[in-house]
Amino acid sequence: MSSILEIIKGRRSIRRFQKREIEDEKVRQILEAAIWAPSAGNLQPWVFVAVKDPKTIEKIKAVSPGMFDMPSAIVAVCRDMKIAEKTGNPLLSIFDVAMATQNILLMAYDLGIGSCPVRSFNQKAIQVLLDLPDHVLPELLVTLGYPAEKPSPRERRAGTVFFERYGGYGGELHE
Amino acid sequence: MSDLERDLFELFCFMISSARGLMDEPKAYGPFRIIDAMSRLISILEKHNLADEFLVKEREKIEEGKYSVMDSEEIFKEFLDSLVVDFAKELKGR
Numbered sequence: 001m002s003s004i005l006e007i008i009k010g011r012r013s014i015r016r017f018q019k020r021e022i023e024d025e026k027v028r029q030i031l032e033a034a035i036w037a038p039s040a041g042n043l044q045p046w047v048f049v050a051v052k053d054p055k056t057i058e059k060i061k062a063v064s065p066g067m068f069d070m071p072s073a074i075v076a077v078c079r080d081m082k083i084a085e086k087t088g089n090p091l092l093s094i095f096d097v098a099m100a101t102q103n104i105l106l107m108a109y110d111l112g113i114g115s116c117p118v119r120s121f122n123q124k125a126i127q128v129l130l131d132l133p134d135h136v137l138p139e140l141l142v143t144l145g146y147p148a149e150k151p152s153p154r155e156r157r158a159g160t161v162f163f164e165r166y167g168g169y170g171g172e173l174h175e
Numbered sequence: 176m177s178d179l180e181r182d183l184f185e186l187f188c189f190m191i192s193s194a195r196g197l198m199d200e201p202k203a204y205g206p207f208r209i210i211d212a213m214s215r216l217i218s219i220l221e222k223h224n225l226a227d228e229f230l231v232k233e234r235e236k237i238e239e240g241k242y243s244v245m246d247s248e249e250i251f252k253e254f255l256d257s258l259v260v261d262f263a264k265e266l267k268g269r
Contacts (some may be wrong), residue, residue: 015242060189065196065208120200122192 007106009088012153014114015068022072026111027052029145030075033107037100039049045093046100048075049052049130049138059129064141066120071143076126077101081135097139106140182219189215206255207244210237229265233258 002134027050051074060074061067084093092100096154101117108115118141126138162168176184193208216236222224226234240254 059188062185063192065189065193065211120196120204122195125188125192154186 002122004106007110009043009153011105011109012114012115012151013116014143014145014147014149014151015116015174016147017069017071018148019070020072020146022052022113022144022146024052024173026113027073027144028113030104030107030113033103034075034077035067037096037103039096039099040087040092043083043086045080045086046097047078047080047132047136048100049078049132050074051076051105051130055104056129060126060141063125063129064118064121066118067141067143068116069145069148072145073143075104075139075144076130076132077104077143078132078136078140082138092123096140101140101142107143108142112146113144116143116147117141118143136166176218179223180220180246182222185213186215191201203244205253207241208260210241214241218239222254233261236261 031048031050034046035044036045039045051060052072054070057071057074060076061070077100079090079093079097081090081093086088087093103119105115119139121138121141125140126132126141127134127136130138132138190212194213197205197208200241202208214237217226217230217237221231221234236258240251243254
């Protein structure tokens with residue numbers, strides 16, 4: 001098993017996939033990782049819709065300009081606004097679904113599956129295609145598939161980490 | 176609906192979703208979506224044996240270079256320029 005830091009640093013956004021089905025058990029594990037994310041007030045204001053049917057994937061792709069190649073599965077990460085509004089600040093639920101999405105990406109990587117979070121899609125069209133009720137908003141689509149590419153790591157932007165005060169030392173983390 | 180009609184219909188869905196999405200996306204995504212739509216259209220032509228050798232080669236070039244939009248605006252511009260030159264040369268010879 002890899003260490004968590006190895007998983008975090010090893011993950012890449014994958015946009016080219018093998019034509020190979022992802023085992024249902026692996027999809028279930030990925031979704032299990034998603035629902036164990038933290039959330040404001042433990043409201044768990046999320047809904048995940050996993051899609052494996054190639055015909056539905058083609059239709060989702062058609063309304064998702066930011067999605068490339070043919071993934072073997074897609075997880076629609078959604079906010080349930082009826083639950084999100086219970087905090088009095090529904091904006092907080094964006095953080096919740098973002099943290100759940102990171103769990104999806106890392107779990108997928110640990111299982112040998114490539115992923116890419118996509119925001120360039122039409123929310124209303126996805127609601128129609130996936131029969132989502134009006135109060136369930138798709139926020140991210142995560143494409144999943146066995147990788148057909150191995151992108152190099154991107155440089156980390158310098159000047160983002162400091163100890164004790166803004167401007168203090170911390171740059172060695174980027175080396 | 177025939178295969179060709181379905182493929183074109185999905186391309187129209189892509190274009191209309193792009194049009195809406197671009198209202199809220201970075202400026203460089205505009206040319207990126209246009210070039211990506213072009214690649215998708217050539218793919219459809221290829222699938223239906225309607226693309227010539229030049230178009231197939233250009234589609235491959237687009238697929239190789241299109242992601243430079245995420246790395247550098249300058250490199251992406253150079254990539255677009257080289258496509259324009261390819262097409263202008265081809266146009267001249269046709």
